[in-house]
Amino acid sequence: MATTKKKTTVKTPAVKKSAPVQKMKSTASPEHKAATAALKFVDEAATLLRSGISTSAKTTEKTRLEAKKKAHSLLNKASSSLADVLGTSTSVLRKAINKL
Numbered sequence: 867m868a869t870t871k872k873k874t875t876v877k878t879p880a881v882k883k884s885a886p887v888q889k890m891k892s893t894a895s896p897e898h899k900a901a902t903a904a905l906k907f908v909d910e911a912a913t914l915l916r917s918g919i920s921t922s923a924k925t926t927e928k929t930r931l932e933a934k935k936k937a938h939s940l941l942n943k944a945s946s947s948l949a950d951v952l953g954t955s956t957s958v959l960r961k962a963i964n965k966l
Contacts (some may be wrong), residue, residue: 900951906942911937 918933 888891897951897955900947904947907940907947911940911944914940 868897914933914937918930
């Protein structure tokens with residue numbers, strides 16, 4: 867009697883291909899936009915002051931004063947935009963707390 871062995875094959879599980887990842891467009895909140903704008907104002911002011919410091923020997927007192935005033939106004943714009951964001955956020959939080 868001849869015995870025959872059964873052929874067994876090992877099945878490997880099929881590799882599942884993941885669905886392609888869709889790129890999501892980020893919708894920036896108004897707070898994020900205001901913070902970005904404020905950061906831009908602060909960067910401009912810092913650049914202005916930095917350039918005034920590095921060239922202060924060559925510039926007159928009048929131009930240094932103008933640079934200082936412009937930097938001051940940029941920082942005020944940044945401050946007011948952040949204050950607006952904080953004000954709106956505070957009012958939203960108060961409304962949410964009152965609903966509870």
